[in-house]
Every structure is written in C-alpha cells, then in structure tokens.
Amino acid sequence: MAPSPTPIPHPGPAAGGDQTSLQPIPSLQPHRPLRREGATIFLSAAEQAMEDAMMRSSPTPEPVLGKRTRQADDSTDGNDTEPDNGTSSTTQPQSSPSISNVAAATLRYVSKKKLRPEQRDEVDAFLLDTVLGRQAKLFACILSLENKVDTFRSAAPPYQLSDELKTNITNYGVAVLLSVNVSAYKGDIPRNHVLDILKRYRFDLPAGIEHDYANWEKISTFVGYSLTQTRARVKKLIKDSIKANTNIFSLAQMIVHSTPCRTTIQLCSRVALMRAVHAECNGSEKYWNLIDARLEFIRTRAGSSAPRTARAFNKILKVDRATYGAEEEYVIGDTVPDEWQQRVDDVVAGIDIV
Template identity: 35%
Template structure:
C-alpha cells in the first residue's frame, strides 16, 4: 500500500458516518487543487468580434482626456481594464489561461501602435493644412463611438503643441508627449484645476495659431457620451488600483 497504508488502515476503522465525512473532505481538497491549475489551451486566436471591440476600446482610451501616458505598460493595461470591465466577447479563461491573455495583450499592443500612428499622422497633416482643432477632433472621432468635447480639443492642442516643438515630432514623439504631460502635472502640483487651466491656455493658443475655420466655437456644454464616460471612468479607476496579477511580461510597446 506504500506511504498511504497507515492512512488507509485508519480510514477503514472509522464508522460509516466518519468515513463519509472524511471522503467528502478529501474530495473538496482535490477539487480545490484542481481549480488552481490553469488549463492551457496551447494556442488561441482572437475572434473578429473581440478584435473589433479592441479597436473601439483602444480609440476611446487614446482619445480620452483622462489619459496620463500614451506609451509603455500603463497604457495597454488601461485598455485591458476596459476589456475586462465591459466584458463583451471576452473569453471566460482570459485570466486563467496565459495563452489567451498573451494573444489578447498582443492584439491590444498592435492596435495601440496603429492608432497612435494614425493620430500622429493626423496631427502632422493638420499642421501643414492649418486645420482647426475642431476639424482635427472631428476627423479622429469619425467611425468611432467617441464625440468631440472641449476636453478632447484641449488634449489635441497639447499633442499638436508638442509636435510643433523642435526635434520632437520624430520616432520618440509619444515619449515627448508623456514627458510634457508629466511636466504639466508637476507644475500644477497635482491640482486638477491648475491642470485644466493650463490645457485651456493651450487650447486658446492653438486656436489663435490654426484658427477656427468652418467652425465658430466649440460647444461649451459639450460632454462625453455614455460610452466615453464609461471608458474615462475605467481609466480613472484603474489608475488608482494596483496592477493585475498577470504573469505576462511588461515590455513597452514600440515607437510609432
């Protein structure tokens, strides 16, 4: 009977009621151990439905005025937080299967690179054509669930300001943007009111440079729709909560 001989002999001497209880306890123990084992599928392909959602979520995150950084670990974790929160077309084993998590993360990282590239190109083009910030914003929200707001226009004014600075529109553009955002927060000493004042000043400067062609004023009462508000709330919440317990590598995404 090997190492389990004495345990088995002891079990046999128990009365039927105790044997039943001991057997049930053992089964529960085995079940708990099995549940901790992540069953690996070996491979996983992101469905078109989930891929479309990732594209929508990525656009909403990158166009959110709540965003504190555009590169690195934080940004893809913000998108992952939105994916988990909305939980639409998400595999049940996203958290437990490392292959599934890795595939979804890679899809998010790729979409972030493509969307940042799209935004950067739109900003570069807007400078050469003297496009108003309102027109720039309208072009970027086209075919998305996002809407043009004063806050979005102010954020785009900041992005365009950095792009116009000497030697900052190249491959490291988004790193320069992150540095500028950090500087704004530092100067404002973390005060949200002071940050908004700084962004309002940038928006006014942007409009004086590029004008307000084909648009008289940005509606002062404009506000995010329910979709963007949900994404903004998830970004704000995930920014104040500990990172998830994933064991995936936290490499930074590529320059674009």
Template identity: 35%
Template sequence: MPHQSDLDVDAQLAAAMAAESPLPPTPLGRNPLKRPRTNDDDDSQNEDDDGDLLTSIAPSRPSGDATANANRNVLVFAKQFATHKRLRPTQISEVETFAADPIATRQIKMYTVMLAIEGRLEAMRTATADFKVSASLNKNLQRLALGILVSPQLAAYKGSIPTKILMDILKKRRFDLPVGIEFIASDWATVKSRAEYQLTQLVASIKDADPKKHKNIFALGQRFVRDTDTTLTTPLCARIALMRKYYTLYPGDIFWDKLDIRLAWMRENSKGDAAKQTKMFKVILNDDRDAHGIRADYTMPDDAVVDEWQAEVDTVVDHDNTALA
C-alpha cells in the first residue's frame, strides 16, 4: 500500500466531511424524515396534524367523468378538512357550499366577507372610549420633561427637539401606555399634546426663577434639580450658568431663542468636538462663579455622578443631538 503523507490524510478526511451522508433505507411509503408513530403517542397533541387528511385535491384519471371526479374530490376534501378543524355543522355546510360554487361566486363571497369584517372592526374602534392620559402617565411625563430640561446634553430648549426626545423615551419606557397606541393617530396626539404641555410649563417655571436671588451657582443648581431625580453635576452647573448669563442679557420672551442660538453657535464652532465644548462651558462657569457669590462658601460637585435614570435620559438626548447634527 502506498505511503500516505499528512497532506494526503488531510485531503482524505476533508473529503469525508464534505461528502453527503445517504439517508438509511426506509420502509416503502414511509417519509424518512417523519418519526414512526408509537403506542405512547398522545392523539391530543396532533389535533392540527393534517398528515392523515387529504393535503391536496387528488387528480382524477383521464376519462369522460374527469370533471365529476374532480368536483367530488373537492367536496370530500372540503368536508373532511372543515370537520378536522372542528367547525360547527352549519359552518361545515357553508364550506361545502363554498367549495361547490363557481370561482366568480367564491371571489364575490370572499370580498363581501372582508368588507363585513372591516365594518365590524371599525364599529369596535368607534365604540372604544376616547383615550385619556392617566395620573400615573402624567406624572411620568412631568418627570421625563424635567430630566430632559436639566440634561447638560440638550441641544435646544425650544422647538420640536425636547418633545421628540421625550416621545422617544416614552416609546421605550411605555409606562402604562396601551399596546399599539402610537399607531392610533388621535390617541397618540393626545399623549404628545400632554408631553408638550409639561415641557412648556417647566420651561416657564425655569425662566420665572430669578437667578439673581441666588448667591452662587451651586445654590442655583440645587434649585433646578430639587424636584427631579437628577444629581447636580459640574457640567449641569455650567449649563445653568449659561442660562443665567442669557437671562440677565435677555430677560424677556426672547430669552430661550437667544439661548438656543448660543448653543447652536457653540456646537457649530466646536464642530461637535466635546472637548472644545467643555472648554467653552468651563469659561462660562468660571465667569459665573466670579460674578455670583463667594467661591469659598461652596464646593463644586466635580465627583458627582448622575443616577441610572438620568444617565438614560442623557444618552437619548445625546443620540438625538447626533442625529440632528
């Protein structure tokens, strides 16, 4: 016998692995992929097993009675299948009648039934009571609105950005929202309207809090996070310092517009570089600390870390900012 090298063995084994294994011989007429039935099989587990039923209309032998045989096969199959699916006797009769109908008649019947079902579904939707925002959902919307407005990642305070962020989080968190409500335009509009209301109310309350009454940025920051789940951090203090600066410059209705313009300018000029934006906010924070209060009276929360909930809000805010960039 010729000597085999390692390469020959490799090739031999590779060929063996690649070869298809033939199926073992099976008794005539039995499906080789189907397990043989045993006495332990439970008939109740095979209610929908159509293996013993006619799975198709058997073709008739070519003869003068071909049409009659075909029609008879259709009726036999229709009754057998309807019985197997445990339809009521009246329903079985309807199936037999349907099977015997001409094709055009069957198409008309199917279309008519579809319209009837559509009408019933529409009646059910009409009968359903109008959706109302629950007290629990309203509380969660307020909580989300607060978390978004105090997020140091927020790109703009006015316009659609805060609302979009809130609705994105709401779709993920759900709370007690009914399943599929976002696909019902009128109900989803109700939820969105309440979300916008909460944001508007909070924006107004933040603006009405006169920052001149606070001696330092730390005290002002505590005022901002007092009713939220947010931890006061140095980046948030820097954002609040920017608010104070622009509220002092533009105390009227254009305050939020001017603030958003400044934020957009900072993003544009930093070209989205987080390090450059941090440097700009650091300058603003230092100016605020020099102008308000005594530095020795407080310590900046440099080591503070936001909790898991606010971190999730900040992540969504940052993601939406990136999508808008």
C-alpha cells in the first residue's frame, strides 16, 4: 500500500504570512535529480514519463506524397528515417512505365501503321496478357509466318531466267572468251568465270539463288549453252574471214559487234591465234581443244613472265596481218580496255574488287 500524503508547510497569503496549509503530493520515487531555481526536486511518475518521451528520438513523420520513410530493418541502426526524394540509386530499380502509358503509346503506333480494327483488338489483348502468354503468342505467330512462306513458295511458278539476264550472260561470255587472262575456251573454266561475274554483280538474280541447287543449275546450264553458241559464232566468222581475206581488225570488230568490248591490240592478238589454229586444223572438231593446247604451250614456255607472253602474241598478230588483208590500210590503236572489260579481266584473273 502506498504511504499517505505527508503535510508540508506552505506560506499563506501575503497579508497574513503566518498561515500554513497542507497540500498532498504524490509519493516520490527515487530518480535522478533535476534542479529548478536552485531547489532539488524529485520528478513524479507522470513527469518522468514525459521527460522520457522527450528524450526519445523524433517521432516518425507522417507519409508525404512522393516521399516515404525507410523501415527500421532497412538501416543498420533502426533509426534511419531519411525520406526518399524520388532519386534513383544503384541499389533501387527504376520503376517501369504504367500499362496505361504503354497502351497509349501503342495505340498511337497502331494508328500510324493503319492496322485493321480486328488487329487492334488483338494488340489490346496482347498487352493485357501475361508475360508467358505473350511469348506463346509470339511463337505461334512465327510458326504461322513459316506456314505462309511455305505456301507462297509452293504456289510460286518455277524460276525462269529473264531476257535481261540472258543478254548479260551472252555479253559477258564474249568478254570472258576474249579476255587476255583467260586460260581455256572450253570446259568449266570459262563457264565458272561467267558464273563468278553473275555472283559478284547479281543483275536481277534472286537473293540466295546460288544456294538453290535446282535453280542455280538452270543458270549454269544456260551459261554453258551461251558459251557454246558464242564459240560456234566465232568459229564461223573466222572460217568466213579466211575465205574473204578479211584483215584482223575488221574480223575482231565483227566478233565484238553488239557487245561493250573494244577492239584493242590484245583482243586482236587473241583473235589472230584463233585464226592461226583454224588454218592449221582446217576447222576440225577439235578446234577449240587445239586452241586451249596452244594457250597452255605459250603459258608453259613464258612461265610467269608477262613480257614473254606479250611477245608471243605480238608475233602471232604480226604474222596474221601479213597473211590476211595485207594490202589494206588500217591502224589498230593502242586502246586501253574500258572499265567494263577491265572488270571482266580482273574476275578472270582472280583479282578481288573492293
């Protein structure tokens, strides 16, 4: 039981000064002293509770819009109440845009692409779907596109060479056969040179057709056919020129007629070799094989010496000019091959063009 209040003297009114009154005070609990105006006073329980409250840390502020306080377990001492002012840190992920903003931006993009109403509905449903659901729909769309591409390919007509491509093949075939760098006129060598030109300059070839064996075989077959036709035409012109005693310059002009090739000294010397071999074998069935053998002979004897090769062909050209149309006056200009023929010569020589 708590002790009863103890009366203490208290001065009365100023007028009397000698009267005293008794006032009860709460029971005292021993605590640290606090000085008030020089007197030692013990705090009551209520006062002590008030002082303890004042000595605690500042109370947690009320949440403010745009700011938040950290929980005690987010800090090391449990008293970190530093507000979050909205700035990002290295340990806090940035907030992603709301679905409403994404939907609004998507709606504008859909309008720009002029999608149909049912397609817009599909876009809306896609946005509202889960991540796994969207991935599944994307995969289904890819499979659907593959089916449509396969249907398109199966419905497409078989590939056919265009007239423009055939013209290019013919012209480049002539340029290859008259190139100063060609090593053979028959077989795979000239055909592969033409095919290399097609791969490099493409013309109107579909993309990747060289990897489609069936369609590429159509092109390769036509290249071989075109070269055969060109060789037959050149052989006939050479045969006729021998009978007509046509000079080499006129014969070369007839061979390159309707092609971009120029009548250069190098080209005339090649044609002179063709006419010399034709005169020797009288245009036999082995005519082009014999020319290839003669080219091989010159290349073997000259080795890697370009001057020796040039002297051999100059000798052939000199003999031809003395044999056919010797009485005629003409000049074979030292014409530099044009850019078109130079590109062909570079491909035949295996030179990479940047």
